[in-house]
Amino acid sequence: MRYQLPLLGPVVAEPIRTDRLVLLPLTVEHAREMATVLADPALHTFIGGEPDTPGALRSRYARMLAGAPDPTVSWCNWVISLEAESCLTGTVQATVGLAGRGRTAEIAWLVGTDWQGRGIATEAARGLVGWLARQPVHTAVAHVHPDHLASAAVAAAAGLTPTDRVQDDEVRWEGRLAVASVPGPDLA
Numbered sequence: 001m002r003y004q005l006p007l008l009g010p011v012v013a014e015p016i017r018t019d020r021l022v023l024l025p026l027t028v029e030h031a032r033e034m035a036t037v038l039a040d041p042a043l044h045t046f047i048g049g050e051p052d053t054p055g056a057l058r059s060r061y062a063r064m065l066a067g068a069p070d071p072t073v074s075w076c077n078w079v080i081s082l083e084a085e086s087c088l089t090g091t092v093q094a095t096v097g098l099a100g101r102g103r104t105a106e107i108a109w110l111v112g113t114d115w116q117g118r119g120i121a122t123e124a125a126r127g128l129v130g131w132l133a134r135q136p137v138h139t140a141v142a143h144v145h146p147d148h149l150a151s152a153a154v155a156a157a158a159g160l161t162p163t164d165r166v167q168d169d170e171v172r173w174e175g176r177l178a179v180a181s182v183p184g185p186d187l188a
Contacts, residue, residue: 010071010074011074011076011094011096011103011135012074012076013025013077013078014131016130018123018127020082020083020084020120020123021082021083021123021124021127022081022083023078023080023081023092023124023127023128024078025076025077025078026065026077026078026091027061027065028058028062028065030088031054031055031058031061032054032058033087033088034057034088034091035051035052035053035054035057037088037089037112037114037115038051038052038090038091038110038112039112040113042113043110046145046148061077064077068095073095074094074095074096074097075093075095076093076094076095076096077091077092077093078091078092078128079091080092080111080120080124089111089112089114089115089120090109090111090115090121090124091110092107092108092109092110092124093108093109094106094132094137096132096135096137099139102136102138102139103135103136103137103138104137104139104140104141105132105139105140105141106142106143107128107129107140107141107142108142108143109124109128109151109154111124121150121154122153122154122158125154125155125158126157126158128158129158129159129175129177133177133178136177138177139176139177140158140159140160140177141174142158142160142173143167143168143171143172144170144171144173145169145170145171146170146171152171152173156173158175159175159177160173160174161173161175
C-alpha cells in the first residue's frame with residue numbers, strides 16, 4: 001500500500017506575537033522603512049548582494065507576495081516589529097513545501113545592524129518555529145554559513161542542529177517540530 005499525503009492547503013502568514021516583537025505579514029508598504037533597516041552593506045557579507053533601494057525592495061516584495069509558482073509551496077514573509085520602539089528591525093521568512101511524509105519549512109532571518117546583539121533574531125526565529133509547528137510543519141531547515149557564528153547561535157536557539165550536509169557553502173541545520181495538535185470543538 002502506498003502512503004498518500006492528505007490534501008493540505010497553503011500556509012498563509014499571519015501576525016505572530018512574542019514577548020517583545022510582533023512578526024507582521026510582509027506588505028509592499030514596508031519597503032521604504034525596510035530599505036533603511038537593511039541599508040548596511042555589512043549585512044550582505046554572508047548572503048551576498050548589496051542593499052536594495054526602496055523602489056527595488058518594493059518590487060521584490062511585490063514578487064514575493066505574488067506567491068510561489070508551485071502551488072504546493074507557500075512563501076511566508078514577515079517584518080519584525082519591535083513593539084517598545086515602534087519600529088521595524090528585520091525580516092523572517094519560511095518557504096513551506098511538501099517533503100517526504102509532511103511539510104518542511106526553509107526558514108531565514110535578517111536583522112538590521114542597529115538592532116543586532118539584542119536577541120531580536122533569536123526571539124523572532126523561535127516565534128516563527130513555534131508558529132510553523134501549529135500549521136502543521138514537521139521540519140524546519142536553515143542554511144547557515146559556517147563562519148556566521150551569530151546566525152548559527154540563532155539556529156541553535158530555535159531548536160535546529162547542524163547536519164553534515166553543505167549546500168552553496170552553507171551548512172544545513174534541521175529541527176523536527178513537535179507539531180501541535182489543533183483542538184477540536186468542545187463536545188462535552
